[in-house]
Amino acid sequence: MTLPVRLLLACTLVAAFGAISVAHVWASSNNAAATTPITSASLIAGKKDYRQFCGKCHALDAALAAGFGGTGLGQDGGPSFNNLRVSANLSIIAVTEQFGGHETVVKKMSWQQIHDVANYVQVATKQNIYPAHVWDG
Numbered sequence: 449m450t451l452p453v454r455l456l457l458a459c460t461l462v463a464a465f466g467a468i469s470v471a472h473v474w475a476s477s478n479n480a481a482a483t484t485p486i487t488s489a490s491l492i493a494g495k496k497d498y499r500q501f502c503g504k505c506h507a508l509d510a511a512l513a514a515g516f517g518g519t520g521l522g523q524d525g526g527p528s529f530n531n532l533r534v535s536a537n538l539s540i541i542a543v544t545e546q547f548g549g550h551e552t553v554v555k556k557m558s559w560q561q562i563h564d565v566a567n568y569v570q571v572a573t574k575q576n577i578y579p580a581h582v583w584d585g
């Protein structure tokens with residue numbers, strides 16, 4: 449191979465790998481479990497969805513939700529979110545990985561609703577001091 453050909457080949461390879469890694473980042477930020485941008489419209493929808501789907505089990509003063517459990521979404525009341533700081537990502541994991549009582553509610557929700565509610569919970573709980581995290585059991 450002559451030097452110019454080698455250089456051309458090297459440049460082509462760099463360009464190709466560059467494109468792949470950009471595409472990879474783009475794809476991973478668009479998968480179903482990734483959080484969506486928080487807009488005021490999604491927060492309004494998220495609050496409504498919270499009251500419909502989450503507030504029966506998880507108390508949250510900002511959504512006027514008392515969280516007693518029951519009423520068709522499952523029997524167990526969940527932890528109150530009045531002191532917990534819950535990231536959007538944790539809400540999505542909790543609801544879709546179906547730990548502890550989300551088996552019924554997740555089937556009634558669209559992806560849009562799951563994302564809106566997760567964004568809403570993150571914003572509504574961001575001043576709280578205790579970070580929520582996934583428990584082992």
Ligand code: HEC
Nearest residue numbers: 501502505521522524525526538539542548549553580581
């Ligand atoms: C039928 C009752 C019920 C409903 C409805 C419900 N949850 Fe839960 N949730 C629970 C229970 C019970 C736990 C505790 C699970 C455990 O400890 O294994 C929990 C745990 C969580 C956690 C983890 C909290 C922590 O401290 O680790 C998050 C986040 C969560 N739920 C979000 C939601 C969201 C968002 C909704 C609405 C889309 C929702 N849940 C609807 C019962 C419910």
